[in-house]
Amino acid sequence: xxxxxxxxxxxxxxxxxxxxxxxxxxxxxxxxxxxxxxxxxxxxxxxxxxxxxxxxxxxxxxxxxxxxxxxxxxxxxxxxxxxxxxxxxxxxxxxxxxxxxxxxxxxxxxxxxxxxxxxxxxxxxxxxxxxxxxxxxxxxxxxxxxxxxxxxxxxxxxxxxxxxxxxxxxxxxxxxxxxxxxxxxxxxxxxxxxxxxxxxxxxxxxxxxxxxxxxxxxxxxxxxxxxxxxxxxxxxxxxxxxxxxxxxxxxxxxxxxxxxxxxxxxxxxxxxxxxxxxxxxxxxxxxxxxxxxxxxxxxxxxxxxxxxxxxxxxxxxxxxxxxxxxxxxxxxxxxxxxxxxxxxxxxxxxxxxxxxxxxxxxxxxxxxxxxxxxxxxxxxxxxxxxxxxxxxxxxxxxxxxxxxxxxxxxxxxxxxxxxxxxxxxxxxxxxxxxxxxxxxxxxxxx
Numbered sequence: 001x002x003x004x005x006x007x008x009x010x011x012x013x014x015x016x017x018x019x020x021x022x023x024x025x026x027x028x029x030x031x032x033x034x035x036x037x038x039x040x041x042x043x044x045x046x047x048x049x050x051x052x053x054x055x056x057x058x059x060x061x062x063x064x065x066x067x068x069x070x071x072x073x074x075x076x077x078x079x080x081x082x083x084x085x086x087x088x089x090x091x092x093x094x095x096x097x098x099x100x101x102x103x104x105x106x107x108x109x110x111x112x113x114x115x116x117x118x119x120x121x122x123x124x125x126x127x128x129x130x131x132x133x134x135x136x137x138x139x140x141x142x143x144x145x146x147x148x149x150x151x152x153x154x155x156x157x158x159x160x161x162x163x164x165x166x167x168x169x170x171x172x173x174x175x176x177x178x179x180x181x182x183x184x185x186x187x188x189x190x191x192x193x194x195x196x197x198x199x200x201x202x203x204x205x206x207x208x209x210x211x212x213x214x215x216x217x218x219x220x221x222x223x224x225x226x227x228x229x230x231x232x233x234x235x236x237x238x239x240x241x242x243x244x245x246x247x248x249x250x251x252x253x254x255x256x257x258x259x260x261x262x263x264x265x266x267x268x269x270x271x272x273x274x275x276x277x278x279x280x281x282x283x284x285x286x287x288x289x290x291x292x293x294x295x296x297x298x299x300x301x302x303x304x305x306x307x308x309x310x311x312x313x314x315x316x317x318x319x320x321x322x323x324x325x326x327x328x329x330x331x332x333x334x335x336x337x338x339x340x341x342x343x344x345x346x347x348x349x350x351x352x353x354x355x356x357x358x359x360x361x362x363x364x365x366x367x368x369x370x371x372x373x374x375x376x377x378x379x380x381x382x383x384x385x386x387x388x389x390x391x392x393x394x395x396x397x398x399x400x401x402x403x404x405x406x407x408x409x410x411x412x413x414x415x416x417x418x419x420x421x422x423x424x425x426x427x428x429x430x431x432x433x434x435x436x437x438x439x440x441x442x443x444x445x446x
Contacts, residue, residue: 012098020098021088024105026081027220030063030074030213031112037064052122052274053284053350055267059119060348062213069209069347099244106221110176113217115267116210117173117189120348122272124166126279129348130155134286134360136325136333138430139298141366148346149363151203157432168192174268176221177260183229186222193218206346284350285359287329287371295326295399295407299423307417324409324423331360332383333367340365341389361386370395380411395419 012020033039038061045054062069065076123129130152137153145153155162169192175185197211228239248256282288301321304311311320315337322335345362354371361369368390370383379400385393397411397419405425413419 017098018085020102021085022081023220024101025084025088026077027109027217028105029077029080030217031108032063033061035064037061050270050274051352052271052278053352055271055274056119056123056348056350059115059267060210062210069206071209071212097244102224103244103246106182106224107179109217109220110179110182111263113189113214113221114173114176116214116217117169117176118267118271121166121170121173122275123348124162125170125272126166126276127156127159127162128275128279128283128285129166130162131283131285131359132156132159132432134331135296135298135327136331136360136367136369137364138432139323139325139335139428140364144364144366146342146344146363147203148200148205151199151205152363165192177264182221183225186218189218190215190222204346207348284352285357286327287331287354287357289330289354291327291330291372292374293328294401296328297326298426298428299324299326299407300426301421302424303420303422305418305420308420321421323426324421327360330354330372331386332370332372332381333361334370335367338368340368341387343387343389355386358386358388368393372397 033042041054041057041061045058063073063077065073120129133153133156142150168188172185172188172192175181175188193211193214197208197215199205200208200211231237231239278284300323301313304313304320306319311317313322314320315322318336318338320336322337324335325333327333342365343358343362345358349356351357361367369386371386372381372383374381379398381395381397381399383395383397385391387393393414395411395413397409400408400410402408407423407425409419409421409423411419
């Protein structure tokens with residue numbers, strides 16, 4: 001702590017000291033990696049082949065004593081901070097410089113909050129947090145989506161706005177990296193994070209606890225200048241300058257700049273580069289394995305037979321297929337009136353394995369989604385339901401391309417019942433795609 005000269009010291013009342021002890025300890029514990037989940041992440045990361053998902057999960061850390069993000073964790077931290085406040089004078093000397101300690105706690109909180117914002121900012125900048133809807137999503141009834149999925153899809157159809165949100169978040173984070181612009185940064189961050197928190201509550205998302213965590217860090221930083229800003233702006237009264245300003249000596253200044261430079265190189269430059277590379281590779285929501293490109297599209301089920309018995313078209317029949325969609329990746333979705341036990345994915349997860357990437361089916365009913373593997377020696381597909389609630393749902397299907405618009409599927413399902421379907425490709429146009437072709441201010445015809 002002897003890396004600076006103290007220009008001036010303020011007098012602290014007993015109540016101010018006690019408040020600092022509690023909140024200083026509280027926020028210090030909130031940013032400390034003290035639980036097993038963090039250690040598990042650190043030891044499970046390949047530091048020689050670091051990916052953006054590794055940095056993202058590092059940036060999203062918050063103390064977790066219960067195995068899930070909950071406000072109960074905050075109560076545990078508050079209890080620890082209260083115990084520390086009681087024991088403070090017994091452990092530490094009474095003549096400590098509170099201005100100095102307050103300064104360093106704010107430094108740690110600044111960089112921790114900046115990291116939390118940067119982790120999400122680049123996902124938005126490169127529009128991979130909320131990707132454009134898949135064909136299956138575009139052909140699913142509005143009422144078949146959960147609230148949080150509708151929110152994500154709504155953000156996905158306006159990628160430029162999503163990038164703008166990411167740039168705002170990134171700007172607020174970068175302002176935190178300089179002491180003199182911290183308050184300006186918090187004035188950007190607090191309404192932004194507040195909107196995220198309220199949106200998560202309104203749309204039943206699972207990130208509201210973490211959003212309020214970032215808000216609490218921002219409020220702690222803003223509190224330093226809040227009273228002075230109120231006096232200056234609202235009451236138009238003169239205010240005092242900061243009581244404590246560190247003056248780093250030459251050698252210590254080099255250490256400080258080196259650490260700050262490493263922080264920027266790793267969490268801004270490297271993470272930004274890796275995230276852009278991930279976006280160029282298709283992001284992390286949809287499977288990376290390519291599908292049957294010649295079949296990609298939406299197909300109406302013209303004829304459907306189960307055990308050689310034809311079932312006429314019906315919106316209410318729980319067995320009959322209504323339409324089939326082949327995605328660009330190895331996913332087939334089948335629309336029917338069969339019940340769907342919805343998979344949820346309310347928190348942001350960057351999965352590296354295709355089998356874990358359930359975004360396209362999460363928060364969705366009305367369709368069953370299957371991943372498939374093609375037999376290299378024949379036109380046989382092995383379909384497996386991607387919903388964890390239907391692990392035994394599998395089909396073995398042979399496909400035959402009759403012409404450019406007709407495909408015949410035949411095979412057996414999980415119950416060994418024979419399935420036969422004649423598919424007719426639909427030449428559908430989508431507003432999101434047509435708008436890209438003509439531009440915003442041109443006449444759009446569908």
